[in-house]
Amino acid sequence: xxxxxxxxxxxxxxxxxxxxxxxxxxxxxxxxxxxxxxxxxxxxxxxxxxxxxxxxxxxxxxxxxxxxxxxxxxxxxxxxxxxxxxxxxxxxxxxxxxxxxxxxxxxxxxxxxxxxxxxxxxxxxxxxxxxxxxxxxxxxxxxxxxxxxxxxxxxxxxxxxxxxxxxxxxxxxxxxxxxxxxxxxxxxxxxxxxxxxxxxxxxxxxxxxxxxxxxxxxxxxxxxxxxxxxxxxxxxxxxxxxxxxxxxxxxxxxxxxxxxxxxxxxxxxxxxxxxxxxxxxxxxxxxxxxxxxxxxxxxxxxxxxxxxxxxxx
Amino acid sequence: xxxxxxxxxxxxxxxxxxxxxxxxxxxxxxxxxxxxxxxxxxxxxxxxxxxxxxxxxxxxxxxxxxxxxxxxxxxxxxxxxxxxxxxxxxxxxxxxxxxxxxxxxxxxxxxxxxxxxxxxxxxxxxxxxxxxxxxxxxxxxxxxxxxxxxxxxxxxxxxxxxxxxxxxxxxxxxxxxxxxxxxxxxx
Numbered sequence: 001x002x003x004x005x006x007x008x009x010x011x012x013x014x015x016x017x018x019x020x021x022x023x024x025x026x027x028x029x030x031x032x033x034x035x036x037x038x039x040x041x042x043x044x045x046x047x048x049x050x051x052x053x054x055x056x057x058x059x060x061x062x063x064x065x066x067x068x069x070x071x072x073x074x075x076x077x078x079x080x081x082x083x084x085x086x087x088x089x090x091x092x093x094x095x096x097x098x099x100x101x102x103x104x105x106x107x108x109x110x111x112x113x114x115x116x117x118x119x120x121x122x123x124x125x126x127x128x129x130x131x132x133x134x135x136x137x138x139x140x141x142x143x144x145x146x147x148x149x150x151x152x153x154x155x156x157x158x159x160x161x162x163x164x165x166x167x168x169x170x171x172x173x174x175x176x177x178x179x180x181x182x183x184x185x186x187x188x189x190x191x192x193x194x195x196x197x198x199x200x201x202x203x204x205x206x207x208x209x210x211x212x213x214x215x216x217x218x219x220x221x222x223x224x225x226x227x228x229x230x231x232x233x234x235x236x237x238x239x240x241x242x243x244x245x246x247x248x249x250x251x252x253x254x255x256x257x258x259x260x261x262x263x264x265x266x267x268x269x270x271x272x273x274x275x276x277x278x279x280x281x282x283x284x285x286x287x288x289x290x291x292x293x294x295x296x297x298x299x300x301x302x303x304x305x306x307x308x309x310x311x312x313x
Numbered sequence: 314x315x316x317x318x319x320x321x322x323x324x325x326x327x328x329x330x331x332x333x334x335x336x337x338x339x340x341x342x343x344x345x346x347x348x349x350x351x352x353x354x355x356x357x358x359x360x361x362x363x364x365x366x367x368x369x370x371x372x373x374x375x376x377x378x379x380x381x382x383x384x385x386x387x388x389x390x391x392x393x394x395x396x397x398x399x400x401x402x403x404x405x406x407x408x409x410x411x412x413x414x415x416x417x418x419x420x421x422x423x424x425x426x427x428x429x430x431x432x433x434x435x436x437x438x439x440x441x442x443x444x445x446x447x448x449x450x451x452x453x454x455x456x457x458x459x460x461x462x463x464x465x466x467x468x469x470x471x472x473x474x475x476x477x478x479x480x481x482x483x484x485x486x487x488x489x490x491x492x493x494x495x496x497x498x499x500x
Contacts, residue, residue, distance in 0.1 A: 155496070230491055234452035235421045235462035239493070241450065242419055242464060246493055262496045263419060270496065 001309055004028040004065050004099075006090050007076030008051055011104045011131070014298035015074050015305050016044040022306045028068040032077070032086075035060040037068045066093050072309055076104040079204065081220060084111045091116055091127070098124035102308040104131040104301055110204040111219045113211040128308035133205045134158055136300035137293040138307065139279050143212055146283050151213055153253035153282040158205040160275030160296050161189045161196035162228050162248040166261075167273045170236040170245050176229065188275060198227035199248060199259040206250035206257045213252060226260035239263055245271050253282075335364065335386045338396070339408040341378035352381065355398035361387040375448050376435075378405065407445060417447065417468045420481055424490035426461040427453060434488060435465075442480035444469040 001024045005012050008031040019026050020041075028037045029047055036047045036058025047057045073094035077087050084107030091108050094101045096119070103109060108116050109129050120127045130140045134156075143151045157163050161183060168179040180197070183189035195201045203223040210218040228248050239245050247270055249262040264270045269290050272278045277295025282288055294300040342348045349368065356363060364384040374380060387395060396409045426434065435446050444467045453461035469477035478494060485492045 226491075230423065230460075231493070232423060232460045232462055234454055234460075235423050235493060238421055238450055238452050238462050238464040242466075244419065246421075249496055251496075261493045263421060263493055264496050 001025075001313060002027045002069060002071045003074055003309065004030075004068055004070035004072070004094075005074040005076060006030050006062070006065055007074075007078070007105070008048070008057060009076065009078065010298035011301045011305070012074065012076035013048050014302035015076065015104075016042075016048065018299065018302050018306060020044075022310070024306075024309060027070050028065040029057060030062040030065040031057055032062065034058055035062045035065045037064050039069055066097070070099060072100040072102055072312060074102050074104070074305055074309075075108070076305070079106040079110075079201075081107065081111060081200075084108045088112055088115070092119055095119045095123035095125045095127070100125045100312045101127045102131070102305055102312075103127065103129035104305055106132045106201075106204045106208060109211065110207045113208070113218065114216045117216060126312060128311060129208070130308050131301045131304035133208050134277050134279055134291070135293070135295040135297060136303050137277060137279065137291050137295060138304070139209075139281075139291055140212060141307070141311075142281065142289065142291060143209075146281075146286060150284040150286075151281050152284060153251070154206075154209045154213065154279055155249060155251040155253070155270070156277065156279035157202075157247055157270060157272055158250050158277050158279065158295055159196050159199075159202040159248060160277060160294075161193060162199070162202065163272065163277070164188045164275050165197065166228060166231070166236070166246055166248065169231075169233055170240060173233060173237070175233050176231060197229045199225045200227075202248060202250045203257065203259045206252050206259055209250075210252045210255075210257045214255060218257060223257040223259060225258075228261055231261055240266065247271060334389055334392070335384065336392055336409070338383045338385065338399070338406060340381045340383065340399070341374055341376075341405040341407055342381055344373075344377070344379050349381065351402060352399065352404045353383070355402050355404070356383065356385055356395055359387075359395045359398050360391045361385045361395045376446070380407070405445075417466060418474055418478070418495050419464060419466050420478070420495065421493040422463045422465065422481075422485055422490045423493065424460060424485075424488070426451065426463050426490065429488040429490060431463065434463075434484060434490075437484045437487075438465065438467070438481055441484060442467065442469065442477040443473055444477035444480070 003019055003024050003026050005016050016026050016029055026042045027039055029042050034056035036042050037060050051057045075087055075090050087105040088108045091101050133139050164183055165179050203225045207218045207223055243266050244263045245266045246261050247264050250259045278292035280290050367382040399406050439446055447468050448466040450464040
């Protein structure tokens with residue numbers, strides 16, 4: 001397939017690097033300021049090296065990406081809330097040109113799912129977004145495989161940063177601020193960790209799951225969200241005394257979306273440690289399915305993007 | 314050819330003298346003079362016949378109450394009235410035969426627990442949650458002024474764990490406390 005990749009951060013760059021090995025050609029790569037376009041195949045390493053050294057990715061303006069002869073748009077720009085721009089417009093443009101879209105960006109399918117599906121209905125192109133929920137873990141394809149209506153609920157840990165902090169707090173008896181600083185030093189948490197520790201990122205993933213399970217109609221405003229930033233070490237100590245621990249759990253069940261700290265058995269399935277993610281699906285016929293793995297990271301998330309591209313072939 | 318006689322007889326017996334059934338009621342009493350009498354009076358007043366009273370004065374519940382087990386007999390239609398009158402008289406009924414506190418769950422409350430009056434929090438939960446607070450652990454490493462945590466183990470009557478959790482949420486909300494809920498109540 002011929003790929004046009006918009007967004008050249010960790011995920012976009014990894015998709016660009018791994019595309020060749022998966023038998024695809026990158027015909028365009030753009031970030032917010034520039035694009036490189038080559039119908040014979042972009043020199044990915046040269047473009048990324050230029051960006052790394054502070055130069056533009058290429059000589060064209062970002063808009064040129066949409067003029068290329070791509071078959072699939074890879075949308076890997078940062079997630080934004082509300083109108084989900086510029087991601088949404090990128091999706092709109094590709095679908096109106098009858099191209100396929102694969103999203104790593106959560107915004108359009110969390111905040112404007114019904115709009116995206118309406119555009120898809122009028123287009124020859126299709127939209128996939130496995131990478132937007134749980135990084136490398138094949139959650140959406142598993143749900144699709146179970147058949148419509150056969151997955152009745154989903155719950156799990158879908159934010160590695162929050163999980164890392166809770167794991168370290170419980171294991172080392174350290175306070176929240178201390179562990180957050182450590183996580184920032186390790187690059188596990190961003191300088192502004194709000195999105196992760198207040199539960200927003202995990203809520204967006206759960207909203208996407210709700211849209212998939214219930215056929216749309218959900219946005220972040222429909223989720224009840226609580227973060228982990230007010231949990232003291234003493235709460236984890238008391239939980240541990242009782243054979244439990246605290247995890248930031250997202251739940252999609254009976255039409256509701258909730259994210260918040262929950263008590264779970266210390267050695268239970270959902271108590272994954274460090275930056276691991278897990279999703280538990282309740283199914284009509286297959287019982288309970290537990291899917292765990294890496295929920296973030298460039299190559300990990302890129303593998304989910306490329307799995308979606310393979311579904312379009 | 315003959316009917317299974319004994320079975321029939323039993324059924325008939327149950328019907329004829331039936332009305333009186335034996336029940337065990339478990340209560341928790343405050344350790345004060347007159348409390349036992351206060352608890353037994355509603356039973357007699359409502360047509361119950363006391364069979365035995367097991368007053369475990371030596372063993373306190375975690376809340377400092379004294380467990381009492383009462384065996385009584387009464388017509389089936391009187392039993393509910395007896396339990397209601399006990400509750401009306403302010404007696405804490407922990408178990409009344411079939412209605413058992415079977416669904417236990419744990420929550421952790423976080424916040425200014427000491428400033429929010431821990432003992433009032435416990436009694437509010439018991440009052441509104443129709444649940445019994447079986448056990449409380451408090452951890453306040455920073456002293457009385459800092460954020461503290463308290464682990465509550467609650468026992469709710471069968472099928473009412475969800476309601477009890479909702480009541481805990483309301484009580485905590487009213488006191489500005491955060492609740493770390495169990496993932497699944499009743500487990």
